[in-house]
Amino acid sequence: MTPPEHGILGRVAGAVTGKVVDAVPVEEILEHVDLDAVLDQVDVNHLLDRIDVNRFLDRVDLDRLLARADVNALLAGVDLEDLVQRAGIPDVVASTTGDLLGRTLDVARRQVVGLDAVVTGLVDRLLRRRGPAPLGPVLLVGER
Structure with a gap:
């Protein structure tokens, strides 16, 4: 209107x-x-x-x-190496690898100690030794 x-x-x-x-x-x-x-x-x-x-x-x-x-065009200008360094990824990988290696070595040591105890027991039995097992080599722990 x-x-x-x-x-x-x-x-x-x-x-x-x-x-x-x-x-x-x-x-x-x-x-x-x-x-x-x-x-x-x-x-x-x-x-x-x-x-x-x-x-x-x-x-x-x-x-x-x-x-x-x-996506390729978007990432073309991105410096991936710099991004990885800034994110600290190499430090994380190194730390994780070191921790994993340390834990693996600890497990291996425990297995060797356990195997050593079993072998020592078998040798003592074969040689018919009596008494408690020595704590270590005589030069290290001394005679009892």
Whole structure:
């Protein structure tokens, strides 16, 4: 409806505009419109304030978007060696390897001590030795 302050002039302009739009193709009218001038009058911040970002993001198909991403191009500028060094990965690997080696040696030592006890018991039995087993070599622990 035409605002009352425009009166008869507003009604005539509205009627003429309606007739022109009906008679002339929209494409031909738009050829005479300076779109840059129209867009310069748009307040982009006002438009952005009206956007519901969460609703917009709900409509985005992330799988489709990520499928279009060129991961090789994204990583082309990344210095992986520097990234690995900054992350401390070599230190973690060295520490883990050292810990694993130390634990493996501890297990091996326990197995050797256990095997030594079994072999000593068998030798004592074969030689028919009686009494408690010595604590170690005589030169190390002395005689009893």
